[in-house]
Amino acid sequence: MKxxxxxxxxxxxxxxxxxxxxxxxxxxxxASGPNGVVAAAKPExxxxxxDILKKGGNAVDAAVATGFALGVLEPNASGVGGGGxxxxxxxxxxEPVVIDFREMAPSKSTPTMYLGADGKVVPNSxxxxxxxxxxxxxxxxxxxxxxxxGSGKLSRADIIQPAIQWALTGVPxxxxxxxxxxxxxGKLVKYENGAQIxxxxxxxxxxxxxxxxPDLAKTLAKIVKEGxxxxxxxxxxxxxVKEIQKRGGILxxxxxxxxxxxxxxxxxxxxxxxxxxxxxxxxxxxxHLIEILNILENFDVKKLGFQTAQSAHLWSEILKLTxxxxxxxxxxxxxxxxxxxxxxxxxxxxxQAARIDLNKPLAPVTAGDPWKYESGSTTHFSxxxxxxxxxxxxxxxxxxFGSGVTIPGWGFIMNDEMDDFVATPGSVNxxxxxxxxxxxxxxxxxxxxxxRSFMTIGSPGATRIFPTVAQVISNVIDFGFPIQEAILAPxxxxxxxxALNIEGRYPASALDGIKKLGHDVTIRGDWDAYFGGVHAxxxxxxxGVLYGGADPRRDGQAAAF
Ligand code: GLU
Numbered sequence: 001m002k003x004x005x006x007x008x009x010x011x012x013x014x015x016x017x018x019x020x021x022x023x024x025x026x027x028x029x030x031a032s033g034p035n036g037v038v039a040a041a042k043p044e045x046x047x048x049x050x051d052i053l054k055k056g057g058n059a060v061d062a063a064v065a066t067g068f069a070l071g072v073l074e075p076n077a078s079g080v081g082g083g084g085x086x087x088x089x090x091x092x093x094x095e096p097v098v099i100d101f102r103e104m105a106p107s108k109s110t111p112t113m114y115l116g117a118d119g120k121v122v123p124n125s126x127x128x129x130x131x132x133x134x135x136x137x138x139x140x141x142x143x144x145x146x147x148x149x150g151s152g153k154l155s156r157a158d159i160i161q162p163a164i165q166w167a168l169t170g171v172p173x174x175x176x177x178x179x180x181x182x183x184x185x186g187k188l189v190k191y192e193n194g195a196q197i198x199x200x201x202x203x204x205x206x207x208x209x210x211x212x213x214p215d216l217a218k219t220l221a222k223i224v225k226e227g228x229x230x231x232x233x234x235x236x237x238x239x240x241v242k243e244i245q246k247r248g249g250i251l252x253x254x255x256x257x258x259x260x261x262x263x264x265x266x267x268x269x270x271x272x273x274x275x276x277x278x279x280x281x282x283x284x285x286x287x288h289l290i291e292i293l294n295i296l297e298n299f300d301v302k303k304l305g306f307q308t309a310q311s312a313h314l315w316s317e318i319l320k321l322t323x324x325x326x327x328x329x330x331x332x333x334x335x336x337x338x339x340x341x342x343x344x345x346x347x348x349x350x351x352q353a354a355r356i357d358l359n360k361p362l363a364p365v366t367a368g369d370p371w372k373y374e375s376g377s378t379t380h381f382s383x384x385x386x387x388x389x390x391x392x393x394x395x396x397x398x399x400x401f402g403s404g405v406t407i408p409g410w411g412f413i414m415n416d417e418m419d420d421f422v423a424t425p426g427s428v429n430x431x432x433x434x435x436x437x438x439x440x441x442x443x444x445x446x447x448x449x450x451x452r453s454f455m456t457i458g459s460p461g462a463t464r465i466f467p468t469v470a471q472v473i474s475n476v477i478d479f480g481f482p483i484q485e486a487i488l489a490p491x492x493x494x495x496x497x498x499a500l501n502i503e504g505r506y507p508a509s510a511l512d513g514i515k516k517l518g519h520d521v522t523i524r525g526d527w528d529a530y531f532g533g534v535h536a537x538x539x540x541x542x543x544g545v546l547y548g549g550a551d552p553r554r555d556g557q558a559a560a561f
Pocket of ligand 1: 377378396398399417420438439440441460461462463
Protein backbone atom coordinates (compact mmCIF):
# COMPACT_ATOMS: atom_id res chain seq x y z
CA MET A 1 0.00 0.00 0.00
CA LYS A 2 2.85 2.32 1.06
CA UNK A 3 4.71 1.46 -2.11
CA UNK A 4 1.68 2.30 -4.19
CA UNK A 5 1.31 5.69 -2.46
CA UNK A 6 5.01 6.40 -3.11
CA UNK A 7 4.64 5.58 -6.82
CA UNK A 8 1.57 7.82 -6.93
CA UNK A 9 3.50 10.72 -5.33
CA UNK A 10 6.30 10.22 -7.86
CA UNK A 11 3.76 10.19 -10.69
CA UNK A 12 2.14 13.44 -9.50
CA UNK A 13 5.56 15.08 -9.08
CA UNK A 14 6.55 14.05 -12.62
CA UNK A 15 3.28 15.39 -13.99
CA UNK A 16 3.61 18.75 -12.29
CA UNK A 17 7.25 19.07 -13.44
CA UNK A 18 6.04 18.38 -16.96
CA UNK A 19 3.19 20.86 -16.76
CA UNK A 20 5.60 23.51 -15.45
CA UNK A 21 7.42 23.17 -18.77
CA UNK A 22 4.33 23.29 -20.93
CA UNK A 23 3.56 26.71 -22.38
CA UNK A 24 0.55 28.22 -20.66
CA UNK A 25 -2.36 28.58 -23.04
CA UNK A 26 -5.22 29.84 -20.91
CA UNK A 27 -8.56 29.59 -22.70
CA UNK A 28 -6.80 27.84 -25.60
CA UNK A 29 -6.55 30.99 -27.70
CA UNK A 30 -2.81 31.22 -28.23
CA ALA A 31 -0.65 29.50 -30.85
CA SER A 32 3.06 29.51 -31.51
CA GLY A 33 5.43 28.29 -34.18
CA PRO A 34 8.77 29.01 -35.81
CA ASN A 35 7.47 29.84 -39.30
CA GLY A 36 4.45 32.07 -39.06
CA VAL A 37 1.46 33.06 -36.96
CA VAL A 38 -1.92 34.54 -37.81
CA ALA A 39 -4.11 35.85 -34.98
CA ALA A 40 -7.67 36.73 -35.89
CA ALA A 41 -11.17 36.89 -34.44
CA LYS A 42 -12.21 33.48 -35.85
CA PRO A 43 -10.15 30.26 -35.69
CA GLU A 44 -11.14 29.36 -39.27
CA UNK A 45 -9.86 32.72 -40.55
CA UNK A 46 -6.51 32.35 -38.78
CA UNK A 47 -6.19 28.89 -40.34
CA UNK A 48 -6.91 30.33 -43.81
CA UNK A 49 -3.89 32.62 -43.36
CA UNK A 50 -1.66 29.79 -42.15
CA ASP A 51 -2.64 27.59 -45.12
CA ILE A 52 -1.58 30.44 -47.45
CA LEU A 53 1.80 30.73 -45.69
CA LYS A 54 2.23 26.97 -46.02
CA LYS A 55 1.56 27.24 -49.75
CA GLY A 56 4.49 29.66 -50.03
CA GLY A 57 2.57 32.90 -49.77
CA ASN A 58 4.03 35.80 -47.84
CA ALA A 59 2.56 37.65 -44.84
CA VAL A 60 0.53 39.98 -47.08
CA ASP A 61 -0.93 37.07 -49.08
CA ALA A 62 -1.93 35.50 -45.75
CA ALA A 63 -3.40 38.75 -44.42
CA VAL A 64 -5.49 39.37 -47.54
CA ALA A 65 -6.82 35.79 -47.53
CA THR A 66 -7.62 36.08 -43.82
CA GLY A 67 -9.29 39.43 -44.48
CA PHE A 68 -11.62 38.07 -47.15
CA ALA A 69 -12.39 35.03 -44.98
CA LEU A 70 -13.29 37.21 -42.00
CA GLY A 71 -15.80 39.07 -44.14
CA VAL A 72 -17.63 35.76 -44.45
CA LEU A 73 -16.93 34.20 -41.05
CA GLU A 74 -17.55 37.34 -38.99
CA PRO A 75 -20.18 39.09 -41.12
CA ASN A 76 -21.32 41.31 -38.24
CA ALA A 77 -17.94 43.02 -38.11
CA SER A 78 -16.43 43.65 -41.55
CA GLY A 79 -16.70 42.78 -45.22
CA VAL A 80 -17.13 43.88 -48.82
CA GLY A 81 -19.40 46.76 -47.74
CA GLY A 82 -16.91 48.17 -45.22
CA GLY A 83 -13.45 49.69 -44.91
CA GLY A 84 -10.35 49.80 -42.74
CA UNK A 85 -6.63 50.29 -42.40
CA UNK A 86 -3.63 48.05 -43.02
CA UNK A 87 -0.03 48.59 -41.99
CA UNK A 88 2.71 46.51 -43.61
CA UNK A 89 6.43 46.18 -42.97
CA UNK A 90 8.20 43.64 -45.10
CA UNK A 91 11.71 42.86 -43.95
CA UNK A 92 13.37 44.82 -46.75
CA UNK A 93 11.37 48.01 -46.05
CA UNK A 94 12.98 50.72 -43.93
CA GLU A 95 9.61 52.10 -42.94
CA PRO A 96 6.13 50.55 -42.91
CA VAL A 97 3.44 51.62 -45.36
CA VAL A 98 -0.17 52.34 -44.43
CA ILE A 99 -3.02 51.46 -46.76
CA ASP A 100 -6.04 53.59 -45.86
CA PHE A 101 -9.19 51.98 -47.23
CA ARG A 102 -11.51 53.88 -44.94
CA GLU A 103 -14.97 54.76 -46.24
CA MET A 104 -15.62 58.21 -47.69
CA ALA A 105 -18.64 60.48 -47.42
CA PRO A 106 -20.65 60.31 -50.69
CA SER A 107 -20.26 63.33 -52.98
CA LYS A 108 -23.78 64.52 -52.20
CA SER A 109 -23.14 64.64 -48.44
CA THR A 110 -23.50 67.89 -46.51
CA PRO A 111 -22.77 68.89 -42.90
CA THR A 112 -26.50 69.20 -42.24
CA MET A 113 -27.64 65.99 -43.92
CA TYR A 114 -28.67 64.36 -40.64
CA LEU A 115 -30.70 67.29 -39.33
CA GLY A 116 -34.48 67.24 -39.37
CA ALA A 117 -36.80 70.21 -39.89
CA ASP A 118 -36.42 71.01 -36.17
CA GLY A 119 -32.65 71.37 -36.62
CA LYS A 120 -32.00 68.23 -34.53
CA VAL A 121 -30.26 65.06 -35.64
CA VAL A 122 -32.88 62.60 -36.88
CA PRO A 123 -32.65 59.65 -34.49
CA ASN A 124 -30.89 56.60 -35.94
CA SER A 125 -30.21 58.32 -39.27
CA UNK A 126 -26.41 57.96 -38.91
CA UNK A 127 -26.51 54.32 -37.92
CA UNK A 128 -29.25 52.60 -39.89
CA UNK A 129 -30.49 52.67 -43.47
CA UNK A 130 -29.08 54.15 -46.65
CA UNK A 131 -28.01 57.55 -45.37
CA UNK A 132 -25.66 55.94 -42.84
CA UNK A 133 -23.58 54.33 -45.59
CA UNK A 134 -20.15 55.64 -46.59
CA UNK A 135 -18.47 54.68 -49.88
CA UNK A 136 -16.86 51.30 -49.02
CA UNK A 137 -13.11 50.69 -49.41
CA UNK A 138 -12.46 47.11 -48.36
CA UNK A 139 -12.16 45.32 -51.69
CA UNK A 140 -9.96 48.04 -53.22
CA UNK A 141 -7.83 48.09 -50.04
CA UNK A 142 -7.26 44.35 -49.76
CA UNK A 143 -6.55 43.94 -53.47
CA UNK A 144 -4.17 46.93 -53.49
CA UNK A 145 -2.16 45.21 -50.75
CA UNK A 146 -2.17 41.91 -52.64
CA UNK A 147 -1.08 43.48 -55.93
CA UNK A 148 1.67 45.68 -54.47
CA UNK A 149 3.00 43.66 -51.53
CA GLY A 150 1.86 40.06 -52.13
CA SER A 151 4.43 37.44 -53.15
CA GLY A 152 2.99 37.19 -56.65
CA LYS A 153 3.24 33.41 -56.29
CA LEU A 154 -0.45 32.94 -55.56
CA SER A 155 -3.37 33.97 -57.74
CA ARG A 156 -6.37 36.02 -56.67
CA ALA A 157 -8.30 32.75 -56.82
CA ASP A 158 -5.89 31.06 -54.38
CA ILE A 159 -6.33 33.96 -51.97
CA ILE A 160 -10.12 34.35 -52.13
CA GLN A 161 -11.18 30.71 -52.63
CA PRO A 162 -11.15 29.85 -48.89
CA ALA A 163 -13.61 32.70 -48.23
CA ILE A 164 -15.86 31.44 -51.02
CA GLN A 165 -15.68 27.98 -49.53
CA TRP A 166 -16.78 29.22 -46.09
CA ALA A 167 -19.69 31.12 -47.63
CA LEU A 168 -20.82 27.87 -49.25
CA THR A 169 -20.12 25.40 -46.42
CA GLY A 170 -21.61 27.76 -43.88
CA VAL A 171 -20.46 29.95 -41.02
CA PRO A 172 -20.61 28.27 -37.61
CA UNK A 173 -22.90 30.11 -35.20
CA UNK A 174 -20.86 30.43 -32.01
CA UNK A 175 -22.09 31.60 -28.61
CA UNK A 176 -20.64 35.00 -29.49
CA UNK A 177 -22.30 35.24 -32.93
CA UNK A 178 -25.63 33.95 -31.59
CA UNK A 179 -25.69 36.65 -28.93
CA UNK A 180 -24.72 39.38 -31.43
CA UNK A 181 -27.58 38.27 -33.69
CA UNK A 182 -30.00 38.30 -30.74
CA UNK A 183 -28.81 41.75 -29.64
CA UNK A 184 -29.29 43.09 -33.17
CA UNK A 185 -32.52 41.27 -33.94
CA GLY A 186 -34.49 44.51 -34.09
CA LYS A 187 -32.27 45.83 -36.88
CA LEU A 188 -31.92 42.56 -38.79
CA VAL A 189 -35.63 41.89 -38.92
CA LYS A 190 -36.30 45.32 -40.50
CA TYR A 191 -34.17 44.71 -43.60
CA GLU A 192 -35.55 41.70 -45.42
CA ASN A 193 -32.46 41.05 -47.59
CA GLY A 194 -30.25 40.70 -44.53
CA ALA A 195 -32.95 38.91 -42.54
CA GLN A 196 -33.09 36.18 -45.20
CA ILE A 197 -29.44 35.41 -44.53
CA UNK A 198 -28.85 36.22 -40.86
CA UNK A 199 -32.15 35.04 -39.41
CA UNK A 200 -33.56 31.52 -39.53
CA UNK A 201 -37.16 31.77 -40.70
CA UNK A 202 -37.33 35.19 -39.10
CA UNK A 203 -35.85 34.14 -35.77
CA UNK A 204 -32.30 34.30 -34.41
CA UNK A 205 -29.98 31.40 -35.20
CA UNK A 206 -28.99 29.13 -32.32
CA UNK A 207 -25.50 28.07 -31.30
CA UNK A 208 -24.45 25.15 -33.48
CA UNK A 209 -26.42 26.26 -36.55
CA UNK A 210 -24.56 27.30 -39.70
CA UNK A 211 -25.29 30.31 -41.88
CA UNK A 212 -24.98 29.80 -45.64
CA UNK A 213 -24.41 32.73 -47.95
CA PRO A 214 -24.22 31.58 -51.59
CA ASP A 215 -24.89 35.16 -52.77
CA LEU A 216 -21.73 36.34 -51.03
CA ALA A 217 -19.86 33.40 -52.61
CA LYS A 218 -21.06 34.72 -55.98
CA THR A 219 -19.78 38.23 -55.19
CA LEU A 220 -16.39 36.86 -54.14
CA ALA A 221 -16.18 34.70 -57.28
CA LYS A 222 -16.80 37.82 -59.36
CA ILE A 223 -13.99 39.60 -57.48
CA VAL A 224 -11.68 36.69 -58.32
CA LYS A 225 -12.53 37.13 -61.99
CA GLU A 226 -12.66 40.90 -62.37
CA GLY A 227 -10.73 42.33 -59.43
CA UNK A 228 -12.08 45.37 -57.54
CA UNK A 229 -14.05 46.54 -60.59
CA UNK A 230 -16.44 43.68 -59.86
CA UNK A 231 -17.80 45.70 -56.95
CA UNK A 232 -17.06 49.32 -57.92
CA UNK A 233 -18.45 49.14 -61.46
CA UNK A 234 -21.08 47.13 -63.33
CA UNK A 235 -23.96 45.09 -61.99
CA UNK A 236 -22.89 44.89 -58.33
CA UNK A 237 -22.27 48.65 -58.20
CA UNK A 238 -25.70 49.20 -59.74
CA UNK A 239 -27.30 46.89 -57.17
CA UNK A 240 -25.53 48.75 -54.32
CA VAL A 241 -26.67 52.17 -55.52
CA LYS A 242 -30.22 50.98 -56.16
CA GLU A 243 -30.61 49.41 -52.71
CA ILE A 244 -29.00 52.29 -50.83
CA GLN A 245 -31.10 54.89 -52.60
CA LYS A 246 -34.21 52.79 -51.96
CA ARG A 247 -33.29 52.95 -48.27
CA GLY A 248 -33.00 56.74 -48.27
CA GLY A 249 -29.28 57.04 -49.12
CA ILE A 250 -27.37 59.27 -51.55
CA LEU A 251 -24.57 57.05 -52.81
CA UNK A 252 -24.02 57.19 -56.58
CA UNK A 253 -22.27 55.09 -59.22
CA UNK A 254 -19.66 57.86 -59.54
CA UNK A 255 -18.94 57.66 -55.80
CA UNK A 256 -18.14 53.97 -56.18
CA UNK A 257 -16.12 54.36 -59.38
CA UNK A 258 -14.12 57.25 -57.88
CA UNK A 259 -13.28 55.62 -54.55
CA UNK A 260 -9.53 55.65 -53.97
CA UNK A 261 -7.30 53.85 -51.55
CA UNK A 262 -4.83 56.28 -49.90
CA UNK A 263 -1.24 55.27 -49.32
CA UNK A 264 0.05 57.00 -46.22
CA UNK A 265 3.18 57.38 -44.15
CA UNK A 266 2.71 55.85 -40.70
CA UNK A 267 2.76 57.93 -37.52
CA UNK A 268 5.76 56.92 -35.48
CA UNK A 269 6.91 57.11 -31.91
CA UNK A 270 8.78 55.10 -29.34
CA UNK A 271 8.13 53.53 -25.97
CA UNK A 272 11.02 52.73 -23.62
CA UNK A 273 13.36 52.00 -26.52
CA UNK A 274 10.80 50.16 -28.68
CA UNK A 275 9.76 51.81 -31.93
CA UNK A 276 6.03 52.12 -32.56
CA UNK A 277 4.42 52.60 -35.98
CA UNK A 278 0.71 53.05 -36.47
CA UNK A 279 -1.89 54.63 -38.72
CA UNK A 280 -2.36 58.38 -39.24
CA UNK A 281 -5.70 60.15 -39.93
CA UNK A 282 -8.31 59.38 -41.16
CA UNK A 283 -7.80 57.34 -38.00
CA UNK A 284 -7.12 59.10 -34.72
CA UNK A 285 -5.96 55.77 -33.28
CA UNK A 286 -2.25 55.70 -34.10
CA UNK A 287 -1.62 59.31 -33.14
CA HIS A 288 -3.33 58.98 -29.78
CA LEU A 289 -1.74 55.60 -29.12
CA ILE A 290 1.65 57.33 -29.41
CA GLU A 291 0.44 60.27 -27.32
CA ILE A 292 -0.68 57.87 -24.55
CA LEU A 293 2.59 55.90 -24.59
CA ASN A 294 4.61 59.14 -24.58
CA ILE A 295 2.78 60.39 -21.49
CA LEU A 296 3.01 56.97 -19.82
CA GLU A 297 6.77 56.94 -20.33
CA ASN A 298 7.08 59.84 -17.85
CA PHE A 299 5.95 57.60 -14.99
CA ASP A 300 7.51 54.67 -13.19
CA VAL A 301 4.72 52.33 -14.24
CA LYS A 302 6.34 49.29 -12.64
CA LYS A 303 6.59 51.03 -9.30
CA LEU A 304 2.93 52.01 -9.40
CA GLY A 305 2.26 48.27 -9.73
CA PHE A 306 0.20 46.04 -12.01
CA GLN A 307 -3.50 46.86 -11.80
CA THR A 308 -3.35 48.81 -8.55
CA ALA A 309 -5.48 51.83 -7.62
CA GLN A 310 -2.54 54.06 -8.56
CA SER A 311 -2.06 52.52 -11.98
CA ALA A 312 -5.80 52.71 -12.79
CA HIS A 313 -5.71 56.35 -11.71
CA LEU A 314 -2.78 57.07 -14.00
CA TRP A 315 -4.53 55.45 -16.99
CA SER A 316 -7.67 57.43 -16.24
CA GLU A 317 -5.79 60.72 -16.20
CA ILE A 318 -3.81 60.00 -19.37
CA LEU A 319 -6.96 58.98 -21.23
CA LYS A 320 -8.86 62.11 -20.13
CA LEU A 321 -6.11 64.31 -21.54
CA THR A 322 -5.89 62.31 -24.74
CA UNK A 323 -9.63 62.27 -25.44
CA UNK A 324 -9.83 66.02 -24.85
CA UNK A 325 -7.23 66.46 -27.62
CA UNK A 326 -9.06 64.03 -29.82
CA UNK A 327 -12.36 65.85 -29.80
CA UNK A 328 -10.71 69.21 -30.38
CA UNK A 329 -8.18 68.45 -33.10
CA UNK A 330 -8.77 65.16 -34.88
CA UNK A 331 -10.25 64.70 -38.34
CA UNK A 332 -9.35 63.80 -41.91
CA UNK A 333 -6.11 65.74 -42.57
CA UNK A 334 -7.10 66.27 -46.19
CA UNK A 335 -9.84 68.59 -44.91
CA UNK A 336 -8.55 69.89 -41.61
CA UNK A 337 -5.12 70.87 -40.29
CA UNK A 338 -4.23 68.56 -37.41
CA UNK A 339 -1.16 69.15 -35.16
CA UNK A 340 0.14 65.62 -35.69
CA UNK A 341 3.78 66.40 -34.88
CA UNK A 342 2.75 68.13 -31.65
CA UNK A 343 0.38 65.41 -30.54
CA UNK A 344 3.09 62.77 -30.97
CA UNK A 345 6.01 64.78 -29.56
CA UNK A 346 7.83 63.75 -26.38
CA UNK A 347 7.99 67.39 -25.19
CA UNK A 348 4.23 67.82 -25.50
CA UNK A 349 3.79 64.55 -23.60
CA UNK A 350 6.03 65.90 -20.80
CA UNK A 351 3.85 68.97 -20.55
CA GLN A 352 0.72 66.80 -20.44
CA ALA A 353 2.29 64.46 -17.86
CA ALA A 354 3.02 67.47 -15.63
CA ARG A 355 -0.72 68.17 -15.47
CA ILE A 356 -1.31 64.80 -13.79
CA ASP A 357 -1.53 64.64 -9.99
CA LEU A 358 -0.94 61.08 -8.82
CA ASN A 359 -3.14 61.69 -5.77
CA LYS A 360 -6.14 63.43 -7.26
CA PRO A 361 -8.23 63.14 -10.45
CA LEU A 362 -8.18 66.02 -12.90
CA ALA A 363 -11.53 67.70 -13.21
CA PRO A 364 -13.18 66.68 -16.51
CA VAL A 365 -10.92 68.28 -19.09
CA THR A 366 -13.76 69.16 -21.44
CA ALA A 367 -17.39 69.93 -20.93
CA GLY A 368 -18.51 66.78 -22.62
CA ASP A 369 -17.38 63.97 -24.86
CA PRO A 370 -18.97 64.30 -28.26
CA TRP A 371 -18.09 60.76 -29.26
CA LYS A 372 -20.52 58.00 -28.97
CA TYR A 373 -18.72 54.97 -27.75
CA GLU A 374 -21.22 52.19 -27.78
CA SER A 375 -20.71 50.68 -31.21
CA GLY A 376 -18.36 47.75 -30.75
CA SER A 377 -18.10 45.73 -33.95
CA THR A 378 -15.01 45.70 -36.22
CA THR A 379 -12.24 43.12 -36.43
CA HIS A 380 -8.47 43.16 -36.07
CA PHE A 381 -5.96 40.57 -37.22
CA SER A 382 -2.19 40.27 -37.16
CA UNK A 383 0.29 38.27 -39.22
CA UNK A 384 4.03 37.77 -38.78
CA UNK A 385 6.35 35.26 -40.40
CA UNK A 386 9.81 33.97 -39.55
CA UNK A 387 11.53 36.61 -41.70
CA UNK A 388 9.86 39.26 -39.53
CA UNK A 389 7.46 40.43 -42.26
CA UNK A 390 4.59 42.05 -40.39
CA UNK A 391 1.03 42.95 -41.29
CA UNK A 392 -1.68 44.41 -39.05
CA UNK A 393 -5.20 45.03 -40.33
CA UNK A 394 -8.26 46.52 -38.64
CA UNK A 395 -11.42 46.64 -40.72
CA UNK A 396 -15.07 47.26 -40.06
CA UNK A 397 -18.62 47.90 -41.16
CA UNK A 398 -18.89 49.93 -37.91
CA UNK A 399 -21.86 48.83 -35.78
CA UNK A 400 -22.70 45.13 -35.58
CA PHE A 401 -24.24 44.30 -38.96
CA GLY A 402 -23.46 47.86 -40.12
CA SER A 403 -26.34 49.88 -41.51
CA GLY A 404 -28.51 46.77 -41.80
CA VAL A 405 -28.75 47.34 -45.57
CA THR A 406 -27.82 44.11 -47.39
CA ILE A 407 -27.40 44.12 -51.15
CA PRO A 408 -30.03 41.80 -52.67
CA GLY A 409 -28.58 38.91 -54.62
CA TRP A 410 -25.00 39.69 -53.55
CA GLY A 411 -25.09 38.86 -49.84
CA PHE A 412 -23.04 41.64 -48.23
CA ILE A 413 -23.95 44.28 -45.69
CA MET A 414 -23.22 47.96 -46.13
CA ASN A 415 -21.39 49.90 -43.43
CA ASP A 416 -22.78 52.69 -41.25
CA GLU A 417 -19.45 54.49 -41.07
CA MET A 418 -21.08 57.92 -41.54
CA ASP A 419 -21.84 57.66 -37.81
CA ASP A 420 -18.14 58.30 -37.12
CA PHE A 421 -18.65 61.89 -38.28
CA VAL A 422 -20.12 64.47 -35.94
CA ALA A 423 -23.71 64.66 -37.20
CA THR A 424 -23.98 68.43 -36.75
CA PRO A 425 -22.06 71.24 -38.49
CA GLY A 426 -19.23 73.15 -36.78
CA SER A 427 -16.85 70.35 -35.72
CA VAL A 428 -13.50 69.52 -37.34
CA ASN A 429 -15.13 66.16 -37.93
CA UNK A 430 -18.44 67.36 -39.42
CA UNK A 431 -19.56 65.75 -42.68
CA UNK A 432 -18.10 67.05 -45.98
CA UNK A 433 -18.30 65.36 -49.38
CA UNK A 434 -15.34 63.07 -49.95
CA UNK A 435 -14.14 63.37 -46.35
CA UNK A 436 -13.26 60.25 -44.36
CA UNK A 437 -15.02 59.92 -41.00
CA UNK A 438 -12.71 59.93 -38.01
CA UNK A 439 -11.75 56.43 -36.91
CA UNK A 440 -10.11 55.02 -33.79
CA UNK A 441 -8.71 51.97 -35.54
CA UNK A 442 -5.05 51.41 -34.72
CA UNK A 443 -3.32 48.53 -36.47
CA UNK A 444 0.19 48.89 -35.04
CA UNK A 445 3.70 47.49 -35.52
CA UNK A 446 6.40 47.54 -32.83
CA UNK A 447 10.15 47.07 -33.34
CA UNK A 448 12.39 46.02 -30.46
CA UNK A 449 15.34 48.15 -29.26
CA UNK A 450 17.60 46.29 -31.76
CA UNK A 451 15.29 47.40 -34.57
CA ARG A 452 13.88 43.92 -35.20
CA SER A 453 10.22 43.14 -35.92
CA PHE A 454 8.74 42.55 -32.47
CA MET A 455 4.96 42.87 -32.35
CA THR A 456 1.92 43.29 -34.60
CA ILE A 457 -1.17 44.35 -32.69
CA GLY A 458 -4.59 46.03 -32.89
CA SER A 459 -8.16 45.77 -31.69
CA PRO A 460 -11.78 46.55 -32.47
CA GLY A 461 -13.86 48.51 -29.96
CA ALA A 462 -14.49 52.08 -31.20
CA THR A 463 -12.85 54.60 -28.85
CA ARG A 464 -11.56 51.84 -26.58
CA ILE A 465 -9.29 50.70 -29.44
CA PHE A 466 -6.14 52.74 -28.90
CA PRO A 467 -6.37 52.79 -25.08
CA THR A 468 -6.66 48.98 -25.21
CA VAL A 469 -3.72 48.63 -27.58
CA ALA A 470 -1.66 50.91 -25.29
CA GLN A 471 -2.52 48.79 -22.22
CA VAL A 472 -1.53 45.54 -23.92
CA ILE A 473 1.74 47.07 -25.16
CA SER A 474 2.48 48.25 -21.60
CA ASN A 475 1.62 44.80 -20.19
CA VAL A 476 4.26 43.30 -22.49
CA ILE A 477 6.97 45.98 -22.32
CA ASP A 478 6.60 47.18 -18.71
CA PHE A 479 5.53 43.97 -17.02
CA GLY A 480 7.06 41.32 -19.27
CA PHE A 481 3.84 39.37 -19.82
CA PRO A 482 3.68 36.84 -22.66
CA ILE A 483 1.31 38.19 -25.31
CA GLN A 484 -1.60 35.90 -24.40
CA GLU A 485 -1.54 36.92 -20.73
CA ALA A 486 -1.15 40.57 -21.73
CA ILE A 487 -4.37 40.20 -23.76
CA LEU A 488 -6.26 38.37 -21.01
CA ALA A 489 -5.50 40.99 -18.33
CA PRO A 490 -8.53 43.13 -17.42
CA UNK A 491 -8.68 46.62 -18.95
CA UNK A 492 -9.82 50.11 -18.11
CA UNK A 493 -11.21 52.93 -20.24
CA UNK A 494 -11.89 56.58 -19.61
CA UNK A 495 -13.16 59.39 -21.85
CA UNK A 496 -12.43 63.09 -21.47
CA UNK A 497 -15.13 63.16 -18.84
CA UNK A 498 -17.46 60.67 -17.18
CA ALA A 499 -16.80 57.54 -15.18
CA LEU A 500 -13.73 55.34 -15.25
CA ASN A 501 -14.83 52.06 -16.87
CA ILE A 502 -13.26 49.00 -15.33
CA GLU A 503 -13.52 45.40 -16.52
CA GLY A 504 -15.15 43.18 -13.88
CA ARG A 505 -12.09 41.02 -13.17
CA TYR A 506 -9.98 44.03 -12.16
CA PRO A 507 -8.45 43.22 -8.75
CA ALA A 508 -11.03 43.90 -6.05
CA SER A 509 -8.16 45.08 -3.86
CA ALA A 510 -7.65 48.08 -6.18
CA LEU A 511 -11.28 49.18 -6.42
CA ASP A 512 -11.57 50.79 -2.98
CA GLY A 513 -8.40 52.75 -3.58
CA ILE A 514 -9.66 53.93 -6.99
CA LYS A 515 -12.86 55.25 -5.42
CA LYS A 516 -10.94 56.83 -2.51
CA LEU A 517 -8.84 58.73 -5.04
CA GLY A 518 -12.10 60.35 -6.14
CA HIS A 519 -13.07 58.45 -9.31
CA ASP A 520 -16.57 57.60 -10.38
CA VAL A 521 -16.37 53.98 -11.41
CA THR A 522 -18.48 51.89 -13.79
CA ILE A 523 -17.78 48.18 -13.37
CA ARG A 524 -18.41 46.32 -16.62
CA GLY A 525 -18.59 42.60 -17.47
CA ASP A 526 -15.82 40.21 -16.51
CA TRP A 527 -14.92 39.55 -20.15
CA ASP A 528 -16.44 42.53 -21.83
CA ALA A 529 -16.33 42.96 -25.63
CA TYR A 530 -16.68 46.68 -24.86
CA PHE A 531 -12.92 46.67 -24.20
CA GLY A 532 -12.09 45.37 -27.67
CA GLY A 533 -10.62 42.13 -28.96
CA VAL A 534 -6.85 42.15 -29.37
CA HIS A 535 -5.12 39.83 -31.82
CA ALA A 536 -1.37 40.13 -31.79
CA UNK A 537 1.85 38.33 -32.68
CA UNK A 538 5.16 38.68 -30.84
CA UNK A 539 8.56 37.39 -32.01
CA UNK A 540 10.78 35.75 -29.38
CA UNK A 541 14.22 35.81 -31.03
CA UNK A 542 15.93 33.83 -28.23
CA UNK A 543 13.66 30.88 -28.87
CA GLY A 544 13.16 31.51 -32.57
CA VAL A 545 9.41 31.26 -32.02
CA LEU A 546 6.48 33.49 -32.97
CA TYR A 547 3.71 33.72 -30.38
CA GLY A 548 0.15 34.62 -31.34
CA GLY A 549 -2.31 35.83 -28.76
CA ALA A 550 -6.06 36.08 -29.28
CA ASP A 551 -8.97 37.43 -27.35
CA PRO A 552 -11.72 35.43 -25.60
CA ARG A 553 -13.77 38.65 -25.52
CA ARG A 554 -14.44 37.73 -29.20
CA ASP A 555 -14.06 34.37 -30.93
CA GLY A 556 -10.33 35.07 -31.17
CA GLN A 557 -7.94 32.22 -31.93
CA ALA A 558 -4.39 32.29 -33.25
CA ALA A 559 -2.98 29.66 -35.61
CA ALA A 560 0.66 28.85 -36.25
CA PHE A 561 3.09 26.61 -38.04
N1 GLU B 1 -16.07 52.67 -36.74
C1 GLU B 1 -15.18 52.63 -35.61
C2 GLU B 1 -13.87 53.29 -35.95
O1 GLU B 1 -13.50 53.35 -37.06
C3 GLU B 1 -14.89 51.26 -35.18
C4 GLU B 1 -16.09 50.62 -34.63
C5 GLU B 1 -15.78 49.66 -33.56
O2 GLU B 1 -14.72 49.10 -33.46
O3 GLU B 1 -16.65 49.47 -32.73
O4 GLU B 1 -13.20 53.76 -35.08
